[in-house]
Amino acid sequence: KAVMEKILFRRSLQLRDQLQAWQDSLEGRKMLEFRKSLPAYREKDAILTTVSQNQVVIISGETGCGKTTQIPQFILESEIESGRGAVCNIICTQPRRISAMSVSERVASERGEKLGECVGYKVRLEGIKGRDTHLLFCTTGILLRRLLCDRNLKGITHVIVDEIHERGMNEDFLLIVLKDLLPRRPELRLILMSATLDAELFSSYFDGAPILRIPGFAYPVQTHFLENILEMTGYRLTLYNQIDDYGQEKMWRTSKQAPRKRKSQIASAVEDALRAADFKEYSPQTRESLSCWNPDCIGFNLIEYLLCYICENEKPGAVLVFMTGWDDISSLKDKLSSHPILGDPSRVLLLACHGSMASSEQKLIFDDPKEGVRKIVLATNIAETSITINDVVFVLDCGKAKETSYDALNNTPCLLPSWISKVSAQQRRGRAGRVQPGQCYHLYPRCVYEAFAEYQLPEILRTPLQSLCLQIKSLKLGSISEFLSRALQSPEFLAVQNAIEYLKIIGALDEKENLTVLGRYLTVLPVEPKLGKMLILGSIFNCLDPILTIVAGLSVRDPFLTPLDKKDLAEAAKSQFSRDYSDHLALVQAYEGWKDAERDFAGYDYCWKNFISVQSMKAIDSLRKEFFSLLKDAGLVDSNTTTYNSWSYEERLIRAVICYGLYPGIASVVHNEKSFSLKTMEDGQVLLYSNSVNARESKIPYPWLVFNEKIKVNAVFLRDSTAVSDSVLLLFGGSISKGDTDGHLKMLGGYLEFFMKPDVAEIYQSLRRELDEFIQT
Ligand code: ADP
Numbered sequence: 001k002a003v004m005e006k007i008l009f010r011r012s013l014q015l016r017d018q019l020q021a022w023q024d025s026l027e028g029r030k031m032l033e034f035r036k037s038l039p040a041y042r043e044k045d046a047i048l049t050t051v052s053q054n055q056v057v058i059i060s061g062e063t064g065c066g067k068t069t070q071i072p073q074f075i076l077e078s079e080i081e082s083g084r085g086a087v088c089n090i091i092c093t094q095p096r097r098i099s100a101m102s103v104s105e106r107v108a109s110e111r112g113e114k115l116g117e118c119v120g121y122k123v124r125l126e127g128i129k130g131r132d133t134h135l136l137f138c139t140t141g142i143l144l145r146r147l148l149c150d151r152n153l154k155g156i157t158h159v160i161v162d163e164i165h166e167r168g169m170n171e172d173f174l175l176i177v178l179k180d181l182l183p184r185r186p187e188l189r190l191i192l193m194s195a196t197l198d199a200e201l202f203s204s205y206f207d208g209a210p211i212l213r214i215p216g217f218a219y220p221v222q223t224h225f226l227e228n229i230l231e232m233t234g235y236r237l238t239l240y241n242q243i244d245d246y247g248q249e250k251m252w253r254t255s256k257q258a259p260r261k262r263k264s265q266i267a268s269a270v271e272d273a274l275r276a277a278d279f280k281e282y283s284p285q286t287r288e289s290l291s292c293w294n295p296d297c298i299g300f301n302l303i304e305y306l307l308c309y310i311c312e313n314e315k316p317g318a319v320l321v322f323m324t325g326w327d328d329i330s331s332l333k334d335k336l337s338s339h340p341i342l343g344d345p346s347r348v349l350l351l352a353c354h355g356s357m358a359s360s361e362q363k364l365i366f367d368d369p370k371e372g373v374r375k376i377v378l379a380t381n382i383a384e385t386s387i388t389i390n391d392v393v394f395v396l397d398c399g400k401a402k403e404t405s406y407d408a409l410n411n412t413p414c415l416l417p418s419w420i421s422k423v424s425a426q427q428r429r430g431r432a433g434r435v436q437p438g439q440c441y442h443l444y445p446r447c448v449y450e451a452f453a454e455y456q457l458p459e460i461l462r463t464p465l466q467s468l469c470l471q472i473k474s475l476k477l478g479s480i481s482e483f484l485s486r487a488l489q490s491p492e493f494l495a496v497q498n499a500i501e502y503l504k505i506i507g508a509l510d511e512k513e514n515l516t517v518l519g520r521y522l523t524v525l526p527v528e529p530k531l532g533k534m535l536i537l538g539s540i541f542n543c544l545d546p547i548l549t550i551v552a553g554l555s556v557r558d559p560f561l562t563p564l565d566k567k568d569l570a571e572a573a574k575s576q577f578s579r580d581y582s583d584h585l586a587l588v589q590a591y592e593g594w595k596d597a598e599r600d601f602a603g604y605d606y607c608w609k610n611f612i613s614v615q616s617m618k619a620i621d622s623l624r625k626e627f628f629s630l631l632k633d634a635g636l637v638d639s640n641t642t643t644y645n646s647w648s649y650e651e652r653l654i655r656a657v658i659c660y661g662l663y664p665g666i667a668s669v670v671h672n673e674k675s676f677s678l679k680t681m682e683d684g685q686v687l688l689y690s691n692s693v694n695a696r697e698s699k700i701p702y703p704w705l706v707f708n709e710k711i712k713v714n715a716v717f718l719r720d721s722t723a724v725s726d727s728v729l730l731l732f733g734g735s736i737s738k739g740d741t742d743g744h745l746k747m748l749g750g751y752l753e754f755f756m757k758p759d760v761a762e763i764y765q766s767l768r769r770e771l772d773e774f775i776q777t
């Protein structure tokens with residue numbers, strides 16, 4: 001122990017000398033100068049004193065004031081200066097992988113180091129960290145996973161949770177765990193950092209922890225809403241009249257009770273306005289195809305117009321465009337790069353900024369462009385608070401972000417573009433006033449802004465809780481509902497019960513809410529449980545290739561496009577991919593076809609002809625790789641394997657794996673003379689979405705359909721289904737884990753009785769016994 005202490009002491013002294021040398025060097029002095037110009041630097045002493053005197057501290061300040069890059073560094077430097085450099089261990093969590101990566105790199109360079117020396121990062125599947133790393137930036141998920149094997153965070157001296165205002169599910173979850181941990185680790189320091197002003201909520205959650213506010217400074221930003229923008233272009237906005245026709249006042253009033261309806265009304269009002277405004281640069285043909293291929297694209301012509309306007313008429317300064325998601329960004333980028341002005345690299349540097357970009361791409365965002373070149377960054381809401389682009393003077397805000405939402409009553413999740421909150425809109429606007437007075441163009445009318453919610457609902461209240469519940473179990477945190485009742489804001493009782501019930505049915509939890517073997521595997525695969533199940537069985541049964549495609553396909557936006565005016569053509573195009581009564585197998589066919597076409601450089605044509613989204617195909621391609629390495633990490637696929645299992649189209653087997661994943665989403669097929677109808681146990685009669693391949697059939701030669709999702713509109717509709725036989729449902733519907741057999745039998749027995757097929761129950765019991773014996777051996 002004495003030797004160890006000596007080594008650490010010597011190392012601490014070394015670190016101190018290194019820091020001193022860097023700060024004395026020319027470059028180091030220049031960097032320090034820059035750092036001192038940040039508002040956070042002025043609060044350095046106050047921050048360090050408060051942190052040393054309190055176990056929990058909350059720090060809030062404007063985006064860009066230096067919270068993320070400076071505060072962890074202040075702590076590190078102060079520890080080094082006081083001779084504790086080698087014994088301190090600071091962890092700073094970020095909600096997104098890209099911010100963990102870019103921030104760690106920035107901090108390392110501010111310290112004149114390479115990544116992996118004092119500063120490192122760790123995100124899923126990637127990381128740079130050395131023996132001497134004392135400041136680690138990681139995603140919230142990584143810290144949660146660490147808690148799995150290290151309940152007390154041994155050796156960690158400071159935990160900094162960044163961006164808590166976003167109220168992501170992982171962050172809210174982590175806070176409950178840390179709150180429990182604090183009494184066990186009295187010397188551990190917890191620092192919470194947030195951009196907006198909701199600090200009191202966190203302070204009261206942590207028994208009145210002190211709040212430090214970093215005062216910020218911002219230049220005025222001139223705000224334009226859609227009506228001003230359209231007037232600027234010489235078109236008068238017809239939107240007002242339209243909204244007046246609805247009765248503007250009444251519409252917003254009633255909308256509070258029916259948010260769904262409100263959203264769609266707003267959406268169609270804005271889209272009508274954009275359709276009404278006829279932009280010169282556009283050939284009617286392109287516009288028509290764009291508007292029918294993707295309703296979100298309709299704002300593209302407006303964005304293009306504004307960007308041109310800024311390039312030709314405005315003072316220098318970067319433009320930041322907030323878009324909905326990666327797919328929109330990439331289609332807009334493709335489109336703009338052939339534009340005479342915006343696509344000309346001697347005038348415009350066009351960049352994308354989103355969660356999955358490469359780090360080389362990231363760097364360009366922070367760099368200054370060449371003289372006379374205007375930087376235009378197309379970004380998701382990641383640029384709202386977690387990434388600061390220095391020279392932004394103009395902001396375009398489409399007003400939407402992708403948000404997961406969940407309806408506990410229908411038990412259906414969705415990832416859809418939805419309107420942002422007022423706080424987000426203000427945050428976006430603020431991006432324009434950091435270096436000089438700026439301009440912000442909101443691409444929606446002021447009345448729409450007025451109807452935005454004040455804050456966004458925390459994720460824990462709007463997403464399904466299945467994965468979270470699994471995580472609670474794998475961290476051995478006791479009863480799920482008791483644990484969740486201690487959250488900052490607790491989810492609905494019904495939502496928690498649904499999640500637990502579902503996990504029992506699929507065999508991830510047993511009757512007493514303990515994790516089963518299957519459950520344990522599912523916790524290491526960071527995908528939805530049903531997708532995790534397919535991946536597991538797909539690897540066991542050696543048919544991973546098509547399963548990877550299906551799982552990836554279920555995680556992206558529907559790859560089969562259905563333009564409103566070419567609905568029949570599109571549906572016919574889709575149905576040619578299937579003779580097997582399965583939307584999932586149709587997807588596999590479509591993807592394989594695209595791969596073949598890509599090899600002949602004809603991928604784009606192929607997609608166009610078949611009404612398939614190129615972006616979705618590309619996204620599926622990269623997700624397949626990601627899932628494959630996840631399976632290797634989990635030990636489900638041999639880590640030396642480089643190719644996916646040979647593509648053997650054993651259709652019955654694939655059907656079985658799909659059934660294993662989607663159970664208990666099953667509907668019974670009832671044939672009558674001319675066609676068939678569908679029933680589920682909970683809803684009675686249900687219908688198929690018209691773009692399902694099964695909707696075009698008049699007969700389905702199978703007794704059951706398994707489906708991924710049902711959505712209640714005026715009736716209950718099933719999306720994406722696959723027909724399965726009795727024996728597949730009997731063997732694969734439910735879990736193969738031993739402990740769960742009884743519950744599973746009961747459930748299945750219920751189905752069989754309900755649909756009056758008692759004879760099958762007997763066959764099932766004997767098959768099941770055989771199978772269980774087989775698994776035992
Ligand atoms: P906050 O977390 O308070 O939003 P940050 O610590 O992320 O602020 O950023 C502080 C400042 O550091 C930013 O205003 C920006 O000027 C600068 N900065 C951050 N990251 C980089 C980077 N990768 N390259 C250059 N400058 C950066």
Ligand code: MG
Pocket residue numbers: 064067068069162385386
């Ligand atoms: Mg930050």
